[in-house]
Amino acid sequence: MSMKRTLFLILPAVLFISIFMLIPLMIALVYSFMTSDSYGGVTAPATFDAYIQLLYQQDFDGSLIFSTDYLFIILRSIELAVATTLLCLIIGLPVAWHIVCQNASRRKFLLFLVTMPFWINTLIRTYCWVLILRDQGLINMTLRNLGLIMDPLPLLYNDGSILLGLVYTFVPFMVLPIYSTLERVDTRLIEAAHDLYAGRWQVFRRVIWPLAKPGIVAGSILIFAPALGSFLAPDLLGGGKKLLIGSLIQMQFTSSRNWAFGSALAVLVTATVILTLIISSRRNKVGEVRI
Amino acid sequence: MSGGTPVQRPIQGFDWRKTPGLGVATWVFLAFLYMPLFVLVVYSFNANNLVTIWTGFSLRWFVKVLHNPDIRDAAINSLVIAVVATILSTLLATAAALALERGRNFRGFGTVNGLISLPLVVPEVVVAITTLIFFSSIGLNLGLGNLIIAHTVFCIPFAVLPIRARLKDMGGAYEEAGRDLYADEWRLFRRVTLPLIAPAIGAGGILAFVTSLDDFLISLMVSGPGTTTLPVYVYGMMRLGVTPEVNAISTLLLVLSVSLVVLALLLGRRARSRD
Numbered sequence: 001m002s003m004k005r006t007l008f009l010i011l012p013a014v015l016f017i018s019i020f021m022l023i024p025l026m027i028a029l030v031y032s033f034m035t036s037d038s039y040g041g042v043t044a045p046a047t048f049d050a051y052i053q054l055l056y057q058q059d060f061d062g063s064l065i066f067s068t069d070y071l072f073i074i075l076r077s078i079e080l081a082v083a084t085t086l087l088c089l090i091i092g093l094p095v096a097w098h099i100v101c102q103n104a105s106r107r108k109f110l111l112f113l114v115t116m117p118f119w120i121n122t123l124i125r126t127y128c129w130v131l132i133l134r135d136q137g138l139i140n141m142t143l144r145n146l147g148l149i150m151d152p153l154p155l156l157y158n159d160g161s162i163l164l165g166l167v168y169t170f171v172p173f174m175v176l177p178i179y180s181t182l183e184r185v186d187t188r189l190i191e192a193a194h195d196l197y198a199g200r201w202q203v204f205r206r207v208i209w210p211l212a213k214p215g216i217v218a219g220s221i222l223i224f225a226p227a228l229g230s231f232l233a234p235d236l237l238g239g240g241k242k243l244l245i246g247s248l249i250q251m252q253f254t255s256s257r258n259w260a261f262g263s264a265l266a267v268l269v270t271a272t273v274i275l276t277l278i279i280s281s282r283r284n285k286v287g288e289v290r291i
Numbered sequence: 292m293s294g295g296t297p298v299q300r301p302i303q304g305f306d307w308r309k310t311p312g313l314g315v316a317t318w319v320f321l322a323f324l325y326m327p328l329f330v331l332v333v334y335s336f337n338a339n340n341l342v343t344i345w346t347g348f349s350l351r352w353f354v355k356v357l358h359n360p361d362i363r364d365a366a367i368n369s370l371v372i373a374v375v376a377t378i379l380s381t382l383l384a385t386a387a388a389l390a391l392e393r394g395r396n397f398r399g400f401g402t403v404n405g406l407i408s409l410p411l412v413v414p415e416v417v418v419a420i421t422t423l424i425f426f427s428s429i430g431l432n433l434g435l436g437n438l439i440i441a442h443t444v445f446c447i448p449f450a451v452l453p454i455r456a457r458l459k460d461m462g463g464a465y466e467e468a469g470r471d472l473y474a475d476e477w478r479l480f481r482r483v484t485l486p487l488i489a490p491a492i493g494a495g496g497i498l499a500f501v502t503s504l505d506d507f508l509i510s511l512m513v514s515g516p517g518t519t520t521l522p523v524y525v526y527g528m529m530r531l532g533v534t535p536e537v538n539a540i541s542t543l544l545l546v547l548s549v550s551l552v553v554l555a556l557l558l559g560r561r562a563r564s565r566d
Contacts, residue, residue, distance in 0.1 A: 005476070006394030010403060013387035013447055017406055020444045021418070024425035028417075031424055095320050098313040110317070112556070117324050119498075119552040121505040123522050124541045127529055128327035131334060134533065136341075138330055168327070171320075200310065229414025231508050236529065246416045253420050253512060263424065266417045273414060 025270065032263035042259050050264035070248075074268070077245040080159070081227040084166040085174075085220050091167070092174030092219065097208065099175070100182045114175050126165050126232045133161055133237070157239035165233030170226065174219035181215030182208070217280050225273040245269060328545060335538035352539035362540060365524035372435060372510075372520060373503040376442035377450075381496040383443070384450035389484070391451075392458035393466070410445040418445065419512040426513065434518050441513050442503045449502045450495035453559060457491035490558045497555035501548055 032050050034042035054074075057067035099110045117125060132138045135152040143149045155161060185208075193207045231246040238244070243251075245265060252262025338349030356362055387407060391400075410418065422441045431437065469483040507522040514523055521544070528537045 001390075001394045001476070003395045003397065006390045006397060009386040009394065010390035010397075013383040013451075014403055014406060016383055017409060017444055017447060020422070020425070020440055021409060021413070022406070024421035025413070025417075027424055027428055028421045031428075091320060094313055095317050097310070098317045101308040101310075101313075110321075113321055113324070116549065116552065117328070119501050119505070120328070120548045121507070121522060121541075121544055123505075123507045123526055123529075124331070124545055125327070127537070127541060128331045130529075130533060131330055131538075132327060136533075168323070171324075225412060226414055229416040231416050246414070249416050249420060250508075250512070253423060259424065262420060266420055269414055270417050273412065277412065 028263045028266050031260055032267050034260050036258045036260040050258075050260040053261050054264065054268075073243050073248055074245055076242070077228060078272075080163060080166065080244065081224050081230075083163055084170060084227045085223045087163070087167045088171045088174040088223050089216060089220065091171055093178055093212065093216070096175045096178035096182060096212075096215070099179055100185075111176075111179065114172050118172050122169055122232055125169060126236050129161065129165055129168065130156065130236055133164075156237060157241060159238075159242075161237040162234050162244075165237040166227050166230060169230075169233060170223040173222040174216075177218040177222065178212050178215035181218075182212055185211050221277060221280055224276060228272065229269050331538060331545070332542050335535070335542040337535065337538075340535065352535040353543070356536050356539045356543070359536070362521070362524060365519050365521045368435060368438075368518060369504060369521040372438050372442055373500050375439045376446050376503045377496050377500040379439070379443045380446035380499045381450045381492060384447050384495055384499070385454055385488075385492055387447070388451050388454040388458060392455055393463070393484075407451060408448050411448050415508045419509040422509060423512045432515075434515070438510060438513055438518060438520065441509050442506060445506070445509065446499035446502050450499040453491045453494040453498065453555075454488060457488050461487055490561050493558045494555040497551050497558070501551050501555075504544075505548065 031042050033046050033048065035045050035047055035049060037043045052064070054070050055066065055068075056064040057069070058064060095114070099107055099114075102110065130137070133155040134140070135156070137155070139155060140149070140152040144152070189207055189211070190203055193203045198206065229246045229249070230244070231250055234242075234244040234247055245268075249262050249265045249269070252258045252265065256262075335352060336348050336350070337345055338351065339346040391404065391407075397403075418441075422444075426432070426437050433440075465483050465487060466479060469479045474482065505522070506520075507526060510520040511523050511526065514520060519527075521540075525537065525540055525544070528534065528540070
């Protein structure tokens, strides 16, 4: 294939994504330094107001008061995203290892079962948990019919239900990358470790875990990034009572009409995600050298 | 355990392929993945007005949902968007996959590679609001057109995946044979490459279609009056409370996604069995 043809073929996709994704991201960056228009959109004077608003609240007389409200929301969102990633790792690693240990046809079948939910609408997958957890939901009704409880347990609309929803949504993202790294592992290494008197735990700690690391890093990124900006789980399972950054951003463009602040938040989230990507890919490279 | 060396095993019966408890853990995990979906499907066949009390099997909510004109309009919108976005993104993705797998190694290859998968990395809420800002700042209002553009962008990487994988798997031998027989570039593509990657293009198209149908957040932000998509409409229903209609429409969407993905899988399998 000639150079001209190569560029001719790649150009349409590159242009499309550049115009409709990269440029919008740049525009949001610009918007975050503008002043919000109360009808939606932004107006001329360029300021840092949107970023200042993250840490300070404007008092009635115009003076700035230090406020941790938004900082708190951001920290809580990061906390939940980290918790989601860790839980997915704890659940996903043993499952991935189990699948690797199976024969070819069973592997295929199990992988199919793990990937399938990924293609089902997240809205619907999240809603299923509303059916199970709400006051008249499956769990509460079952317990009440068994006579174990009188009043419904408050299972929905708390951090636990949000976390459950996030783990449920993202856990396949952890199983698949770990599986694909473990699948390529030379099994003689495990047998060698065994011959050198390593027990199960040591084989895991010294052989499987280091070899699975690239997959763990990939899975963690695939989960942390979307979990940080997640909207549906906090909205449907958290009841929107306590805000998370995803809902906060969305609100700035609907009810609050503060586009500059919303853009600043979006810039912050994107920067965090990209930073995580860079750091983890660099650390991973260091790790590969060490092994 | 290979080899016939009579080595004394230090721990009797150690088989690294069998870790006690892992099999059970995996099945518990799969139950965790599928049990909620199962609950939804069962509830959607419940005849009772109150979702939680089971009074008998019934299809009445499905009938009711299918006769709801708002749902029908939203479904048509979703379908139009998904079909056009699928065609556009699959065309762009096929060309891009060919360039990335068969083209010359141009400068900035890594950057282009990253750019193509950019929609996978940027959080959905950010994509949603930046797209909204973009359309409003340039004053573009094409109705469904806006949604089609937005969907095409994030469908591209999903369509690229199976096509690239197929091109990589089959290697360049067939194309070389064609070249040896003096086929020009166009005929080579038309007679050799295209038939070989056709099932993968089909699979990529279906994945793009499902991704478009499944999208909620971006559609929520970009859609306006009259361009509501089905997930956005269903979300509105969910906000009002748990009703049998929501269960029925959710089950319909679920079944649609599952059948399409199984179809994509079968297409992928057919592609591999051709070699």
